[in-house]
Amino acid sequence: MTTTTDGEASLAPPDSGAERSGPLKIVPVRHPGRWVAVAIALVLVAQLVHALVTNPGLEWATFRQYFFDPSVLHGVWLTIELTFYAAVAGFAGGMVLAFMRLSPNPLLRVTAYAYVWVVRSVPLLVQVLFWFNISYLYSRLSIGVPFGPEFFSFSTTHLVSSVSAAVIALSVNEAAFASEIVRAGVLSVSHGQLEAAAALGIPRRRQLMRIVLPQAMRTIAPNAANQLISLFKNTSIVSVMAIMELFYTVQVIYGRTSRIVPMLLVATVWYVLLTTLLTIFQYYVERRFAKGTTRVLPPTPVERVRLAIRDLRAAAADEGTPR
Numbered sequence: 001m002t003t004t005t006d007g008e009a010s011l012a013p014p015d016s017g018a019e020r021s022g023p024l025k026i027v028p029v030r031h032p033g034r035w036v037a038v039a040i041a042l043v044l045v046a047q048l049v050h051a052l053v054t055n056p057g058l059e060w061a062t063f064r065q066y067f068f069d070p071s072v073l074h075g076v077w078l079t080i081e082l083t084f085y086a087a088v089a090g091f092a093g094g095m096v097l098a099f100m101r102l103s104p105n106p107l108l109r110v111t112a113y114a115y116v117w118v119v120r121s122v123p124l125l126v127q128v129l130f131w132f133n134i135s136y137l138y139s140r141l142s143i144g145v146p147f148g149p150e151f152f153s154f155s156t157t158h159l160v161s162s163v164s165a166a167v168i169a170l171s172v173n174e175a176a177f178a179s180e181i182v183r184a185g186v187l188s189v190s191h192g193q194l195e196a197a198a199a200l201g202i203p204r205r206r207q208l209m210r211i212v213l214p215q216a217m218r219t220i221a222p223n224a225a226n227q228l229i230s231l232f233k234n235t236s237i238v239s240v241m242a243i244m245e246l247f248y249t250v251q252v253i254y255g256r257t258s259r260i261v262p263m264l265l266v267a268t269v270w271y272v273l274l275t276t277l278l279t280i281f282q283y284y285v286e287r288r289f290a291k292g293t294t295r296v297l298p299p300t301p302v303e304r305v306r307l308a309i310r311d312l313r314a315a316a317a318d319e320g321t322p323r
Contacts, residue, residue: 057261058262059259059261060262062257062262063265063266063269066262066263066266067266069253071249071252072246072249072253072266072270075245075246075249075250076246076274078163078243079245080274082166082167082170082238082245083231085167086170086171086235087174087228087231089167090171090172090173090175090231091175091178091182093171093172093175093179094174094181094182097178098179098182098183098186099186100112101116101179102183102187112179115176119173120176124169124170124173124234125237125240128165128166128237128238130169131165131166132162132165132166132169132241134160134165135155135160139155140155141153162238162241162242163243165241170235173234178227181223181224184219184223185216185217185218185220186213186216188215188216188219189216193211194211194212214289217289218286218290221282221289222286225285228282229275229279229282232274232275246267247267250263251263283300283301287300
């Protein structure tokens with residue numbers, strides 16, 4: 001039996017594993033379940049595409065004929081206009097209601113709460129029909145001293161058209177939901193920051209514009225965008241007033257041609273396209289207000305595609321380089 005000293009042990013040859021030259025081979029972790037899920041998803045997508053392309057009931061020829069029809073494009077434009085006007089008026093009113101809810105004045109708080117409670121309790125279809133028939137309830141409106149003499153009055157018969165009633169109904173409904181979105185965003189900002197700003201002598205208006213709203217927008221933006229998309233789709237409800245927006249225009253055409261499914265497909269594709277544009281807008285708005293939370297912003301979809309192409313080119317160049 002022989003023994004070695006510490007010095008001899010240090011001179012002993014390393015084991016065979018350490019004698020290997022070259023970089024270590026890294027074996028990636030296998031995910032068989034993930035690849036099975038991908039294969040199933042691809043099969044389902046392929047079946048869906050095949051069913052859409054080969055189903056004769058969809059009548060793609062009729063779809064192509066009416067997709068860019070002038071009446072359909074007019075309906076699309078009117079739908080966009082209804083969404084824009086209702087969104088601007090609704091979110092403006094929602095901000096006022098939100099700050100009324102946050103006001104220390106109990107009368108303002110109760111008034112805003114009552115408005116939100118009533119509007120959210122009544123279905124949008126009922127609100128649309130109510131504003132459409134406002135002239136039945138109030139045949140004349142007057143301006144003057146409350147409970148006193150009138151300066152002048154006017155008839156409401158031709159004052160509120162069907163489009164105006166639709167915009168009012170959508171705006172009133174939107175304001176109730178937007179107020180809760182804005183209120184939640186304002187409440188998400190730490191109250192300690194307002195106390196620090198007040199200690200520095202920053203005016204209340206500047207506190208709101210420079211401290212509260214920029215941080216609140218991180219919470220407001222995703223919910224507001226979802227509400228805007230819901231508003232865009234809810235414009236189809238005003239078809240009960242025979243307004244020639246997208247859905248009612250499609251109804252008129254398939255009532256005349258009896259091509260129900262392809263015309264509904266025309267409306268569906270237009271809704272999907274416009275909703276996709278709103279989703280892209282939502283992505284960039286959220287990215288804009290995320291600058292204060294992350295050091296490096298995540299790449300945009302276009303940048304991701306460019307990075308993927310660059311990585312593929314780099315991998316192809318490495319394979320072609322002789323070793």
